[in-house]
Amino acid sequence: MDITRLFPDDEAGCAEAVALYAATQKIDCPEALLPTARSFAADLKYGWDGDPGQTYLARDEDGTLIGLLSVQIPTYDNTNLMWFEVEVHPDHRSRGIGTDLLTYGERLAAELGRTSLGLSQWDLPKAAAFAGRAGFESKAVEVNRRQDIGTLDWSIVENLYADAERAASAYELIRITGKLPDELLDGMVAVTASINDAPKDDLDIEDDEFSPERLRAYEDAQLAHDRTLYRVIARSRSTGELAGHSTIVVEQERPHVAEQHDTAVDQAHRGHRLGALVKTGMLLWLRESEPTVTQIDTWNAESNNHMIAINEQLNYHVVATAIAYQKTL
Structure with a gap:
């Protein structure tokens, strides 16, 4: 598996990332509001308030996009914190890809001196099991209405x-x-x-x-x-x-x-x-x-x-x- 950072000027990569989101949310949360390729690129460039995060794409040996790691690295406050979101294409799950992506993110956190890690996941049994295996504990419940x-x-x-x-x-x-x-x-x-x-x-x-x-x-x-x-x-x-x-x-x-x-x-x-x-x-x-x-x-x-x-x-x-x-x- 090859993991590379996605940049906002990579139009094809942003479109691929959005397509992966569509595939995962169709299974995990069909009503979720998905980004467009343009808004995804804008988020990589500007973030919510001028503090953009980073996204990493995981591809298999033939270049197929199989997973995605989104990383938020706060700079205004909570500068000890790094927050993750992991997405794995439904056709490639149960192969350890999510675990590898999260491990990659934890290495990034260690390199940046971030000591508190967050992980956002839909409220699903498989997501809870994934978080638990990685040593994360449930801390808050958030509801999208x-x-x-x-x-x-x-x-x-x-x-x-x-x-x-x-x-x-x-x-x-x-x-x-x-x-x-x-x-x-x-x-x-x-x-x-x-x-x-x-x-x-x-x-x-x-x-x-x-x-x-x-x-x-x-x-x-x-x-x-x-x-x-x-x-x-x-x-x-x-x-x-x-x-x-x-x-x-x-x-x-x-x-x-x-x-x-x-x-x-x-x-x-x-x-x-x-x-x-x-x-x-x-x-x-x-x-x-x-x-x-x-x-x-x-x-x-x-x-x-x-x-x-x-x-x-x-x-x-x-x-x-x-x-x-x-x-x-």
Whole structure:
């Protein structure tokens, strides 16, 4: 087996990688949202927020792509951590390919001085067995939910918005498309950091560290992915302080697809239904500005009961469950 790194300018390699993902997810998670070749290449180049990971392709002796290793190497925070995802083509499983790829990743981690290793896998018995054999322990359960816009009862959204608006009368909503104005950037750093209050379960990880530069890198990365960036921000009418936000991106390549990137409320402003306000406010805005959107995907820790309760009122259904495993190198 030959393992080589995939670079974003390798169009054929990115297309092969996406085809392998399609083959594996057809078996492991048929409803999973797959990348396109273009978005896969953009992710290799820009990452989520200017901190791209690495992908390695495994080929057999005749050059057939049989496996893939994705590696995240955080640089903003958690600089002791390396996170893996392993995919093996269904036609080539039970040959030790996944184990060889994970071993390769652990060698990379050792070379970089990373001592804490994470592994993401769908919640499947074979995946749990694979992680266990490699010495990883289950640390968190993460759930992918999808909102079906076509069957959404808009009267529910409108009523939830009206109720939340009454409870949050001391706040106003700001709509931002694309990059944040400079005058809101510092305030959004603190609001974005509120995501650290979301459950981490048993994961041994540090809080995310945010800065104006990281928020700008996030915006640049999302725009480089050909995504339209929408933010709804709650702001105190009396102080002007930013209190909460909801962020969604819509793909330009596939304009029916949107992803919920973040919803968070600053701790000092909780108890006013701001989470429901920004989420429903976002939906009502998208109905006007992005009428072709038919689905919105989101991820939450299974233990995040508050956010899940809001999502379930908004016609989200479970697509799949993933397990986050971890071990010390």
